[in-house]
Amino acid sequence: MTTIRCDIVSAEAEIFHGEATLVVASGVMGELGIAPRHAPLITRLKPGQVDVVRPDGERLSFYVSGGILEVQPQVVTVLADTALRAADIDEAAALKAKQEAQDALSNRKDAIELAEAQAQLVQAIAQLQALERLRKQLKH
Known part of the structure; x- marks a missing residue:
């Protein structure tokens, strides 16, 4: 197999x-x-x-x-x-989500909001990394 x-x-x-x-x-x-x-x-x-x-x-x-x-x-x-x-990831939306999460982290309010902002930041960064890898693959 x-x-x-x-x-x-x-x-x-x-x-x-x-x-x-x-x-x-x-x-x-x-x-x-x-x-x-x-x-x-x-x-x-x-x-x-x-x-x-x-x-x-x-x-x-x-x-x-x-x-x-x-x-x-x-x-x-x-x-x-x-x-x-x-290829279907919306780069502008991912960048916006990353910025919003970073803003929320800098304006720490409570533990729940902090955890949500950290999770959103991780997801936005992962989407942007996937886009970057795709672009590198397309160049080769």
Whole structure:
């Protein structure tokens, strides 16, 4: 077996369904590379990028807001509240969200607002990093 099926699903829709030779994601404990015949595994994901390498060598990039990655013998499943193709990320909105989160952090009010602002900042930065990686891939 030289490929594994990969499904990336958000709360709203299936974002990707297809064969892959490698899936790379940011787990809470570090980067994960999942290839065919990987041992079964379930882990939480950090907000960040998920890369899927297709059998033809094409590399697809997706942004996830965090979630769960499950590896079974025949399939890798990414379940996320929010998942977007990197090319579909709205850079202006991500920059605005980053600025708003930074403003909220500098105007610390209470612990709940602080935690929400930190989470929004992490997600905005992860979206911008996914865009940057996509741009680098397109240049090569």
